[in-house]
Amino acid sequence: MAAHHGKNGALYMSTSGTGPLAYVGQVSEFSLDMAVDDVETSALGSKNKTYVQGLADIKGTFTAFWNEVDDSLFDAADSPDGCKIALYPSLLQPARFWSGPAWVSASLKSGISAAVTVDGTFKANGAWVRA
Numbered sequence: 001m002a003a004h005h006g007k008n009g010a011l012y013m014s015t016s017g018t019g020p021l022a023y024v025g026q027v028s029e030f031s032l033d034m035a036v037d038d039v040e041t042s043a044l045g046s047k048n049k050t051y052v053q054g055l056a057d058i059k060g061t062f063t064a065f066w067n068e069v070d071d072s073l074f075d076a077a078d079s080p081d082g083c084k085i086a087l088y089p090s091l092l093q094p095a096r097f098w099s100g101p102a103w104v105s106a107s108l109k110s111g112i113s114a115a116v117t118v119d120g121t122f123k124a125n126g127a128w129v130r131a
Helices: 072-078
Strands: 010-013 027-040 051-065 083-088 098-111 114-124
Touching (some): 010 027, 010 072
Antiparallel strands (some): 010 083, 027 051, 051 114, 083 098, 098 114
8 A cells, every 4th residue: 555645636626516527726735524424322231332324424625726717616616506526635546536516615815924725615415436
């Protein structure tokens, strides 16, 4: 098992639920949270707590440097039917990715000692796949 550097990662996103995926440039980081709900099923007299699993709660974040001529991240956030996202931890392994439909929120951030960035969050808007 090899370690991978994040510099080869990539984020692809559509601007609508039916549009084509396109490479999102200037991304500095992204995260994917695939936490699964659990429900406690411990009974009186149990030696320890027990649980059953529920559904995955797929969501994540991304940060990109603002591009004044490309509004695609904000278009995706404004889309009434969501968008599609594909996350590649490393394009050196392009067959390994996570993707699915999502709802996106985006915000602009600027500061006196920082580059202007777009911070975004996403939540699943349907079934996701891992390839």
